[in-house]
Amino acid sequence: MYKHNISIVGATGAVGTVFLKMLEDRKYPSSLLRVFASKRSLGKKLDYLDNHLVIEEINDDSFLDSDFVFISATTDISESIADLAVKSGAVVIDDSSAFRLSDEVPLVIPEINSKDLMDHKGIVSIPNCSTTPLAMVLGCLTKLSRPIRVITDTYQSVSGTGSAAVSELLKQSKQIISGEKFDNDVYPHQIAFNLFPHIDDLQPNGYTKEEMKMILETKKILHRPDLEISATCVRVPVFVSHSQSVHIEFEDDVKLDEALGSLNNFSGIKVLDDLTNNTYPTPINSEGKDDVFVGRIRLDNYRSNVLALWIVNDNLRKGAALNALQIFDSMIQMNLVV
Structure with a gap:
């Protein structure tokens, strides 16, 4: 075979x-x-x-x-x-x-x-491991209407940095709980019980290299050099799986039921969206899974052509x-x- x-x-x-x-x-x-x-x-x-x-x-x-x-x-x-x-x-x-x-x-x-x-x-x-889920969702929803602007804020796990960062989070967590002194070897700040809006090097435009990766890579994958994207990438004390809060503005008004239908029927995407029963994507329920999970899907309060949603995926697998x-x-x- x-x-x-x-x-x-x-x-x-x-x-x-x-x-x-x-x-x-x-x-x-x-x-x-x-x-x-x-x-x-x-x-x-x-x-x-x-x-x-x-x-x-x-x-x-x-x-x-x-x-x-x-x-x-x-x-x-x-x-x-x-x-x-x-x-x-x-x-x-x-x-x-x-x-x-x-x-x-x-x-x-x-x-x-x-x-x-x-x-x-x-x-x-x-x-990039955060580009992939964003581009998949945008590619899926393009069938409804052409996206014209995207704002995403990521919450990225330490495994995106590598095995040493995973060890540092685990070690720091144990040391802090035990009241021991600890050192930062991988990150510039304590990562245990903390987060910071700084992934990779600062660029001349004020964005970080990680943020510019997401912006430029998404444009290339979708063949959309005109697509407006803004990203803020945050490192969080999670071992595996990256999360994103995303707002997507479309050329035309979008209907929530049509967006749900498109996402539900797209290969590689799974919708978890039942807030009443506490069902939505989290890093823990996404770890070890192949799908890109999407939840908290809703229309913007003020604009009928803007969709807000929450994306989580295992950054080591689909990422x-x-x-x-x-x-x-x-x-x-x-x-x-x-």
């Missing part, structure tokens, strides 16, 4: 671990997999099915037998090895921001713009690993790889 060789760069990281687990759930043969990570992990054995995979070091010949190379590491690593992988004959599915805004690289959410895969030149990028696997599946189904 499976025949394509996959190399995973960053196999021990937060996203790489989930990616491997999803392959394991598919019972993808270990003989078709190779795993790579930082030097400190070299030789480490990762349990996989009834076997184990051994972490290797990247060299010039690492990807010669690979059909796909999934990279979830730093931007610098992606920039340094993607070209090597492509020259070796592999398709790169990259989780970093290195190539997302390049005109030569498709930025893909298969439910929205899988046709863009036809233009790939060896590298395909995965969107990263699952989207990569769906790109892999789509490229095979579209006969874009042999």
Whole structure:
């Protein structure tokens, strides 16, 4: 059934671990997999099915037998090895921001713009983990009316930063509860029992790099350079899953029942919207799930062409690993790889 060789760069990281687990759930043969990570992990054995995979070091010949190379590491690593992988004959599915805004690289959410895969030149990028759910909802609701302005405020979990941030939140929480002193190693401020509106570097326009990722990536995915988007990205003391409060202004008036119908019938989106019975998306009930969850769907009090809603998704799954696997599946189904 499976025949394509996959190399995973960053196999021990937060996203790489989930990616491997999803392959394991598919019972993808270990003989078709190779795993790579930082030097400190070299030789480490990762349990996989009834076997184990051994972490290797990247060299010039690492990807010669690979059909796909999934990279979830730093931007610098992606920039340094993607070209090597492509020259070796592999398709790169990259989780970093290195190539997302390049005109030569498709930025893909298969439910929205899988046709863009036809233009790939060896590298395909995965969107930022908060861009993906927003773009999916916008892509879905575009069928009702053309969105013209979007305001989103995100509440992003620490796993979006990586495994070290998860450890820091856990450690700080224990230390604070115990009345112990604690240090900040990953973040500039205490993250336990705290939050801060600062993700990634400040840009000249006053937005952060994370906020500009969401803005520019969403425009590219939807092929809507004219779409007005404003974002404020906040880091919160949650381990997994990103949340967003979103207001969408449309060209025309929208009807609530039609919006609900569109969202309910869109692949990859699940509506949880029964406030009377305390049913709505939360980070906890979204963790480990593949869908983008939407709730608190309502019309604006003052404008009949504005919709307000709440979005939550597991940032390690649909925000990263699952989207990569769906790109892999789509490229095979579209006969874009042999």
